[in-house]
Amino acid sequence: DSGVTQTPKHLITATGQRVTLRCSPRSGDLSVYWYQQSLDQGLQFLIQYYNGEERAKGNILERFSAQQFPDLHSELNLSSLELGDSALYFCASSVDSLANIQYFGAGTRLSVL
Amino acid sequence: DAKTTQPTSMDCAEGRAANLPCNHSTISGNEYVYWYRQIHSQGPQYIIHGLKNNETNEMASLIITEDRKSSTLILPHATLRDTAVYYCIVVSTGNQFYFGTGTSLTVIP
Numbered sequence: 001d002s003g004v005t006q007t008p009k010h011l012i013t014a015t016g017q018r019v020t021l022r023c024s025p026r027s028g029d030l031s032v033y034w035y036q037q038s039l040d041q042g043l044q045f046l047i048q049y050y051n052g053e054e055r056a057k058g059n060i061l062e063r064f065s066a067q068q069f070p071d072l073h074s075e076l077n078l079s080s081l082e083l084g085d086s087a088l089y090f091c092a093s094s095v096d097s098l099a100n101i102q103y104f105g106a107g108t109r110l111s112v113l
Numbered sequence: 114d115a116k117t118t119q120p121t122s123m124d125c126a127e128g129r130a131a132n133l134p135c136n137h138s139t140i141s142g143n144e145y146v147y148w149y150r151q152i153h154s155q156g157p158q159y160i161i162h163g164l165k166n167n168e169t170n171e172m173a174s175l176i177i178t179e180d181r182k183s184s185t186l187i188l189p190h191a192t193l194r195d196t197a198v199y200y201c202i203v204v205s206t207g208n209q210f211y212f213g214t215g216t217s218l219t220v221i222p
Contacts (some may be wrong), residue, residue, distance in 0.1 A: 002158075004156070042212060042213070042214060043200075043212040044212075045209045045210060048209070056209055058209055088154060090156050090157070092156070092157075098206050098207040100145065100147055100162065100204055100206065100210070101159050101162070102159065103159070104156030104158065106155060106156055107155070107156055
């Protein structure tokens, strides 16, 4: 158990819908990362937050957004969903913005039908 | 883009050492070598990292060549639970990971 909690574990929705994925980091970790893993793209970095502020952006679509709340949990919002958004979404946390030792949650499997 | 090259797949007999190579010929002086693994769609798991010295922890050993252009992750006594995709990542402090395709290790009974 990494200490990072992601909910829900599975999500099935339809094209055009909007969903929210939730992540609680390890106790004491200030940085949260979001990754997308699809069959054809591998594990891709989406975005990083540190202590409530956006720290780095990767290959995140404009339809996707994230935030980190004062209690340090984070949410990833995916809107106008397309079939190609079906993937595993992982959240990771680290102690600070510079740490490269990241602890990953179990992921949320999103299926867009 | 990936700065590393890894074999696509490897097999290892249970109980034997698994040696996973990684080439990173363009590594910069301030870049570390990190190893993570992912067991069948679970979240990736940190294994070990190093800058230029060899490193060992309870999971594995990391051997980095003197010119730092390649490294080897060693699992000393592979078990069936070590079957996973192993990612070698070159990154400087605070920068983002590029996971690449990794090496799919199968431990055979």
